[in-house]
Amino acid sequence: MIQLKINGKAQHVEVAPDTPLLWALRDTLLLTGTKYGCGRALCGACTVHVDGQPMRSCSVPVSALAGRSVTTIEAVAAQRAGRAVQAAWRKLDVPQCGYCQSGQIMSAVALLAQNHKPSDADIDAAMSGNLCRCATYVRIRAAIHEAARNLALGNPTP
Amino acid sequence: MSELINLSRRQFLQGGAGLTLGYALPGVAMAALPEAGPGKAGAGLAADLHFEPNAFLRIDADNSVTVLSKHLEMGQGTYTGLATLVAEELDADWKTVRVIGAPADARRYNNLFWGPAQGTGGSTAMANSWEQMRKAGAAARAMLVAAAAELWGVPASALSVSEGVVRHAASRRQASFGQLAEAAARQPVPADVKLKDPAQFRLIGKKAPRRDTPEKTDGSAQFTQDVHLPGMLVAVVAHPPRFGGKVRRFDAAAAKAVPGVVEVVQIPQGVAVLAKDTWTAKTGRDALKIEWDESAAFKLGSEEIFARYRELAKKPGLVARQDGDTDAAFKAAALVVSASYDFPFLAHAAMEPMNCVVRLSATGCEVWNGEQLHTGDQYALAGLLKLKPEQVTIHTLYAGGSFGRRACKDSDYVLEAAHIAKAIDGRAPVKLVWLREDDMRAGYYRPLFHHVMQAALDQQGKLTGWRHRLVGQSILIGSPFEKMLVKNGIDQVSVEGASTLPYAIPNLTVDVHTPMDIAVPVLWWRSVGSSHTAYSTETFLDQVAAAMNKDPVALRLELLAQHPRHAGVLKLAADKAGWGKPLNPGKPGERRGRGVAVHESFSSYVAQVAEVTVAKDGAVRVDRVVCAVDCGIAINPDNVRAQLEGGVGFALSALLHGAITLKDGRVEQENFDTYAPIRINEMPRVDVHILPSAQPPSGIGEPGVPPLAPAVANAVAAATGKWLTRLPFKTDELAA
Ligand code: FES
Ligand code: FES
Numbered sequence: 044m045i046q047l048k049i050n051g052k053a054q055h056v057e058v059a060p061d062t063p064l065l066w067a068l069r070d071t072l073l074l075t076g077t078k079y080g081c082g083r084a085l086c087g088a089c090t091v092h093v094d095g096q097p098m099r100s101c102s103v104p105v106s107a108l109a110g111r112s113v114t115t116i117e118a119v120a121a122q123r124a125g126r127a128v129q130a131a132w133r134k135l136d137v138p139q140c141g142y143c144q145s146g147q148i149m150s151a152v153a154l155l156a157q158n159h160k161p162s163d164a165d166i167d168a169a170m171s172g173n174l175c176r177c178a179t180y181v182r183i184r185a186a187i188h189e190a191a192r193n194l195a196l197g198n199p200t201p
Numbered sequence: 202m203s204e205l206i207n208l209s210r211r212q213f214l215q216g217g218a219g220l221t222l223g224y225a226l227p228g229v230a231m232a233a234l235p236e237a238g239p240g241k242a243g244a245g246l247a248a249d250l251h252f253e254p255n256a257f258l259r260i261d262a263d264n265s266v267t268v269l270s271k272h273l274e275m276g277q278g279t280y281t282g283l284a285t286l287v288a289e290e291l292d293a294d295w296k297t298v299r300v301i302g303a304p305a306d307a308r309r310y311n312n313l314f315w316g317p318a319q320g321t322g323g324s325t326a327m328a329n330s331w332e333q334m335r336k337a338g339a340a341a342r343a344m345l346v347a348a349a350a351e352l353w354g355v356p357a358s359a360l361s362v363s364e365g366v367v368r369h370a371a372s373r374r375q376a377s378f379g380q381l382a383e384a385a386a387r388q389p390v391p392a393d394v395k396l397k398d399p400a401q402f403r404l405i406g407k408k409a410p411r412r413d414t415p416e417k418t419d420g421s422a423q424f425t426q427d428v429h430l431p432g433m434l435v436a437v438v439a440h441p442p443r444f445g446g447k448v449r450r451f452d453a454a455a456a457k458a459v460p461g462v463v464e465v466v467q468i469p470q471g472v473a474v475l476a477k478d479t480w481t482a483k484t485g486r487d488a489l490k491i492e493w494d495e496s497a498a499f500k501l502g503s504e505e506i507f508a509r510y511r512e513l514a515k516k517p518g519l520v521a522r523q524d525g526d527t528d529a530a531f532k533a534a535a536l537v538v539s540a541s542y543d544f545p546f547l548a549h550a551a552m553e554p555m556n557c558v559v560r561l562s563a564t565g566c567e568v569w570n571g572e573q574l575h576t577g578d579q580y581a582l583a584g585l586l587k588l589k590p591e592q593v594t595i596h597t598l599y600a601g602g603s604f605g606r607r608a609c610k611d612s613d614y615v616l617e618a619a620h621i622a623k624a625i626d627g628r629a630p631v632k633l634v635w636l637r638e639d640d641m642r643a644g645y646y647r648p649l650f651h652h653v654m655q656a657a658l659d660q661q662g663k664l665t666g667w668r669h670r671l672v673g674q675s676i677l678i679g680s681p682f683e684k685m686l687v688k689n690g691i692d693q694v695s696v697e698g699a700s701t702l703p704y705a706i707p708n709l710t711v712d713v714h715t716p717m718d719i720a721v722p723v724l725w726w727r728s729v730g731s732s733h734t735a736y737s738t739e740t741f742l743d744q745v746a747a748a749m750n751k752d753p754v755a756l757r758l759e760l761l762a763q764h765p766r767h768a769g770v771l772k773l774a775a776d777k778a779g780w781g782k783p784l785n786p787g788k789p790g791e792r793r794g795r796g797v798a799v800h801e802s803f804s805s806y807v808a809q810v811a812e813v814t815v816a817k818d819g820a821v822r823v824d825r826v827v828c829a830v831d832c833g834i835a836i837n838p839d840n841v842r843a844q845l846e847g848g849v850g851f852a853l854s855a856l857l858h859g860a861i862t863l864k865d866g867r868v869e870q871e872n873f874d875t876y877a878p879i880r881i882n883e884m885p886r887v888d889v890h891i892l893p894s895a896q897p898p899s900g901i902g903e904p905g906v907p908p909l910a911p912a913v914a915n916a917v918a919a920a921t922g923k924w925l926t927r928l929p930f931k932t933d934e935l936a937a
Contacts, residue, residue, distance in 0.1 A: 059460070062480045070435070070478035075427035076420020078601070079479075080552050081637045085873040088552060116420035132418045136410060136839060139847055140276030141417030142424060142552040142601025167882040174873060176552045176602050177276045178850020180884035182843070 045105050049074070050118035060106035064098075065089045067105050068115060076116035076145045080174065087173030090146035091115050097153040099172075116145035124155040124194060131190035139177035147173050151187050160191055257303075257337040258287050260345075264365055264379035266293045269303040271310035272321040272330070273573045274413060275551075275600035275607065276847070277902035278840035279326045281411045283334050285836055286327075289404045290338030290397060293378065294365035300412050302597030305575035316685075319575035322608045322725065324803035324900020327836055331897050332396070339394040341385070348384035349376055399834065399895065408839045413599070424601050426634070428558045428569045433630040434463055434475040436621045437482040437639075439489050441471060443498035443866040444644055444720050448472060448491060455488040465489070466624035473621045479634050499720035500866035503649060506719060507543055510651035510672040514541070518670060518712040521691050521700040525708035530666030534657035538748050540741055541654070543927045544673075544733040545860035547647035547726055548876060553601025554640035557618035561627030565592030570615060571600025573607035577681060581612035582619055604851070605725040609645055610680035613722070638871040646861050647726030648674040652699075652737040656745045657708070664745060664760070667706045669699045669738070672714040674723045690715070694725065698734030698800065698907065703767050704742070704760035721863070727851060728906040731802040735907030736914065736928065739798035743915045744924055753797055753915065754780055761799075766831050769892055770808040771799045773829035777890050778810035790817040792937070796915025798908040804899035805832040806892075807845070811885075811912040815920045819935030823853060823885040823913055828905065830889065833896035841901050842889040848905025849887050854878040856910040859929050 047054045047064075049072060056062075056071045063082075068074045068091070077100055080088030084099040091100045092114040100113075119125035128151045131137075138144045147170070154161055154169040161169065166187055175183070259267040268284040280300035288298050303310045307319045313329040342362055349367040350357040353374055361368050368375040399405070416422040441447060451472050453465040461481035466473050474485035501509075531537065558569035566586055572578060572595050583590045600607050609615070618633035625631070635643065650673035657666030675692035677683050686693045691713055693700075700711045726732055746756045754775045761768040775781075775797065787793045792815045799808040810827045828845045835841045858877040862869045870876040910928070918924045921935050 058478070058480070059484075062478075066478055066480035069427075070480070073429060074420075075423075075429075078424075078553070079426065080554075081873050083637075083872055083874070086552070120419065129418045133410075133414050136414050136843065138276075138411075138414055138417035139278075139843065140552065140600060140602040141413065141422050144417050145420045148418060171880040171882045174552065174878055174880060176550060176604075176851070176878050178847045178854070178879065178884065179843070180850060180879075180881040181846045181887055183881060184884075 064100040088146040090149040127190040131186040137182040260382045272326040275603040286334035287338035290335045292362040305579045305595035307576040344385040344388040347388045430630040437486040446498040447494045449494040452490040456485040459485040468620040503862045513714045518714040521696040522711040527708040527710040530708035536658040539655040542652040544650040549604040549606035551602030554635045555614040559618045559622040560630035572597040604727040642868045644722035645724035648723040667709040694730045697730035703764040728903040731907040735800040739911030770829040774808035778827035792920040794916040794920030798911035800907040805904035809908040809912040811916045813916040819932035825886045831892040833898040845905040846887045852906045852909035
């Protein structure tokens with residue numbers, strides 16, 4: 044039995060301690076918004092926030108998370124930057140197949156939480172761990188700029 | 202011809218509310234099937250829907266309009282496009298429209314371009330549904346209007362409809378679709394409906410926001426990977442390391458010792474380990490000790506396959522196209538230009554690795570899948586499980602990409618899931634999960650190809666002869682599609698784009714060798730044959746233009762006099778890209794170039810102009826791609842732009858990095874480190890220009906892919922003077 048703090052709630056999961064957070068989220072807690080893509084920290088589909096930092100949940104064992112706070116796509120709208128990013132994603136119709144987008148959004152929110160006006164180079168640096176096989180990159184970039192503008196205007200969900 | 206019938210009548214008489222409408226073949230039994238669709242897997246099944254899904258749309262008392270999509274949504278905007286067609290003629294309020302996947306039922310939901318088969322592919326979703334879906338919407342509208350006319354005692358012609366409301370202006374009465382749904386269900390279905398004049402369109406050709414975006418931004422969209430059924434087991438499978446390998450014997454003791462592993466079973470595809478969760482199943486799978494029987498396994502490497510193909514290419518193959526007297530043209534030639542090309546195997550590598558959920562019961566089988574080939578998979582499952590096709594129910598979920606992979610002609614992963622369910626006698630529902638490594642090594646690749654090309658120029662420098670020889674495996678021979686697309690032993694998708702070359706060249710031969718002894722499973726990969734033929738034809742033409750001292754755009758336009766749609770997009774792209782104007786120079790040591798390509802696929806025409814920068818070490822950066830497209834009427838222009846942006850990125854991944862290589866029959870790549878799609882830092886700016894058109898819509902999911910690689914290669918040649926003829930690019934060849 045391992046105790047985790049997920050989306051603000053204490054959760055007990057009965058899994059082997061080496062189980063990656065990803066599978067505890069998906070298979071045990073049925074929080075399926077976080078996706079599996081590679082299992083090796085290569086694609087970013089599984090990105091969540093651990094204490095506010097983006098992390099690849101496929102490569103973090105649950106045993107390493109005692110006392111730390113995990114946020115998934117299901118709860119990212121509780122953050123101002125989360126709402127702004129989701130609204131920009133909707134406005135620009137970013138997703139195609141959509142499978143990578145939870146991870147993209149989690150990385151984008153983490154970027155905007157610490158950099159209010161990211162340049163294209165900042166976006167490249169923060170987002171290049173997230174693959175999109177549908178190559179929605181043009182819109183991901185535009186939506187991050189859009190979200191940053193709306194946050195600056197104090198208008199997270201236009 | 203299918204007949205328009207009111208399916209809701211019986212339901213209405215039985216007390217059900219609402220209007221449902223669809224087409225069905227006369228005499229089709231309307232067995233009630235469980236509903237299907239995203240968001241409805243497992244415990245989340247909505248309990249309030251009691252309708253016969255033999256329909257394309259349903260209107261509920263709450264004003265919601267539900268469109269049943271006969272096609273899969275795998276990213277290309279299909280759900281939104283089909284719903285747009287229905288909503289346009291229905292004059293629905295777009296905000297109330299939602300879309301769910303239709304069940305597998307070829308009699309009602311067949312792809313009209315595929316005869317009696319239901320499925321999605323070949324960029325046909327909009328094209329085959331263009332009239333069908335609009336008629337479904339128009340007929341429903343007519344019934345709503347008739348119901349209102351009857352209710353108010355006014356002529357139907359005095360009524361207007363907009364945004365989901367029927368109005369009688371003179372008496373200032375109005376009623377919403379929801380209020381009229383019950384009464385409308387009692388109206389006869391009109392025998393014939395008049396469709397709108399395109400000038401009246403208010404959704405088609407405008408921006409209709411995608412219906413699937415909200416659920417794809419909050420994590421709630423349901424993919425096969427997300428299905429959880431009560432008692433379900435997850436299966437992870439050990440597959441043979443080479444194609445054609447089999448299990449000789451295995452020791453499951455260590456796997457069974459992993460806490461949580463429930464069963465270990467042998468299936469024809471390997472050995473499956475079942476557990477309550479994925480990680481446990483994977484841990485169990487990794488603990489298996491298996492001795493493989495590789496006596497019949499395929500053991501060649503990619504380089505050996507290329508060597509064989511080069512040998513084959515020395516002899517003539519089956520002739521796919523012959524114009525004029527090619528031999529005579531070459532005999533009389535003043536100059537012959539030649540080149541040969543190598544294209545590797547390519548994996549689809551959709552972000553969601555292949556997976557499938559199967560539940561067996563006493564009466565049949567239920568499947569949850571990002572289902573792309575409904576009829577093929579339904580029949581394959583029925584065959585394996587000794588069921589009638591209608592006993593196989595398929596719930597279609599969103600697919601996390603496919604690019605052709607989920608339309609497997611052999612139903613490979615779907616059957617694998619069913620084999621596992623069968624091996625445990627249906628004791629539990631089974632979710633087969635392929636890990637990335639399983640997915641990447643499972644075959645069904647874009648076939649490896651070798652091309653040889655020659656062009657003849659006469660004394661006047663005129664292009665008089667063209668020879669194009671292709672060597673590569675057939676996708677279709679031996680598949681259910683063989684009858685449709687293999688002619689005189691020639692697989693049309695091996696040669697498409699080469700045999701359909703639009704240029705006016707009087708003497709032309711295209712021939713092909715189809716080796717049958719390469720046991721690597723191959724499949725359609727976004728744009729199929731055009732994924733290689735566009736590259737060889739369009740880069741070779743640039744080489745010819747260079748030999749003729751002609752501008753590549755000018756030469757193409759000269760040769761495209763009979764092909765105005767090719768010429769139209771070519772001119773538009775060249776114009777928007779500033780063709781002929783000098784490019785900004787790069788930084789010191791950088792070389793810059795611009796290149797063009799034009800290609801038709803799936804009846805859509807795309808031209809692209811690429812601008813590249815080549816670094817000193819040869820690294821290629823694509824800075825901008827200007828696209829012009831003619832896909833007939835653009836149902837959703839923003840989605841057309843999205844598909845071209847995505848097509849550019851997908852094609853660029855293959856050009857810069859993409860190769861599945863075999864060594865002694867083993868696939869050398871297994872994950873995204875060695876098979877690397879491009880990342881955001883490699884994505885160019887993409888400008889899309891849509892040519893206005895009154896032609897019926899053609900496809901858009903694939904046609905953006907073919908021209909990208911040749912446009913970039915031609916730009917690289919403009920920058921460096923070198924044409925790269927092996928894909929993916931080996932950029933060290935471009936070092937200054
Ligand atoms: S699944 Fe974690 S990075 Fe790919
Ligand atoms: S939207 Fe399909 S992988 Fe990103």
